[in-house]
Amino acid sequence: MKYGVKNRNGDILPKNESRKSLLDLLYNTVGGNIALKGLTSPVVSNAAGAFCNSRLSMELIPAFIKKANIDLTDYQPGYYRSFNDFFTRKIRPEARPIDMAPKALISPCDSKLTVYKIDEDSIFEIKGVSYHTDEFLKSEGLAKKYNGGYFCIFRLEVDDYHRYIYFDSGSKSRNRHINGIYHTVNPTALDTADIYRENTREYTILHTENFGNVIQCEVGAMLVGKISNLHMDKHSFKRGEEKGMFEYGGSTIVLMFQKDTVSFDEDILKNTADGYETVVKMGESIGRSI
Numbered sequence: 001m002k003y004g005v006k007n008r009n010g011d012i013l014p015k016n017e018s019r020k021s022l023l024d025l026l027y028n029t030v031g032g033n034i035a036l037k038g039l040t041s042p043v044v045s046n047a048a049g050a051f052c053n054s055r056l057s058m059e060l061i062p063a064f065i066k067k068a069n070i071d072l073t074d075y076q077p078g079y080y081r082s083f084n085d086f087f088t089r090k091i092r093p094e095a096r097p098i099d100m101a102p103k104a105l106i107s108p109c110d111s112k113l114t115v116y117k118i119d120e121d122s123i124f125e126i127k128g129v130s131y132h133t134d135e136f137l138k139s140e141g142l143a144k145k146y147n148g149g150y151f152c153i154f155r156l157e158v159d160d161y162h163r164y165i166y167f168d169s170g171s172k173s174r175n176r177h178i179n180g181i182y183h184t185v186n187p188t189a190l191d192t193a194d195i196y197r198e199n200t201r202e203y204t205i206l207h208t209e210n211f212g213n214v215i216q217c218e219v220g221a222m223l224v225g226k227i228s229n230l231h232m233d234k235h236s237f238k239r240g241e242e243k244g245m246f247e248y249g250g251s252t253i254v255l256m257f258q259k260d261t262v263s264f265d266e267d268i269l270k271n272t273a274d275g276y277e278t279v280v281k282m283g284e285s286i287g288r289s290i
């Protein structure tokens with residue numbers, strides 16, 4: 001159970017109720033479950049995405065900046081032609097310095113981080129959905145290779161920077177895309193509804209110089225959440241190189257490390273054990289290779 005969020009100084013940060021996810025409301029109310037039957041239609045989802053990419057959506061930007069309390073001084077100046085154009089804005093390089101020490105494990109993104117050990121019975125919750133590692137990857141054989149390692153959940157909120165980087169140098173395999181699923185047998189009564197859902201996600205194996213073979217998985221939301229990776233096929237990359245971005249709709253990144261490859265900073269492990277997420281920034285050191 002998560003109790004809140006802490007910064008790297010150990011301070012508990014206040015909750016911002018205005019950021020409560022639309023998806024949470026949809027999942028946890030009777031009316032929301034009925035609405036989701038229509039909202040999960042590809043036609044509706046595509047229409048929502050098209051709107052966020054249209055000039056009409058520009059009118060949403062000022063209110064969004066105010067509600068999310070976004071500090072634009074960290075970002076490169078520019079003219080935004082749509083809401084998604086604003087949402088995927090680029091940050092000033094000096095605002096997110098990259099720790100280039102080879103053994104430093106850096107965060108691939110701005111996020112709220114939790115770190116867990118993996119065993120054969122581990123179940124991890126991502127965006128309100130629970131997964132065993134083989135369910136998450138759709139591969140029992142691949143999942144077994146990560147038993148004894150770490151499962152790291154980087155949860156992004158609307159005020160976070162929504163581009164992400166490679167955390168080390170190396171090469172990658174071809175991406176595997178897994179479509180999201182939502183199904184409810186009886187949406188008219190929440191207490192008897194048989195709800196099955198999965199998030200849209202896309203993962204690849206990173207063959208890194210300092211951390212072995214690491215799985216990086218981007219997790220999108222239903223509705224308009226879109227994962228936009230720059231390199232779908234095999235690719236050689238450098239630490240700090242941009243890997244991709246999320247368009248509007250919520251987002252999470254998962255890193256899976258094999259056994260005896262990495263050690264995490266103690267504050268992050270303690271916060272996770274105590275039920276807190278830890279605020280981390282893209283490029284910041286969060287651990288070291290073993």
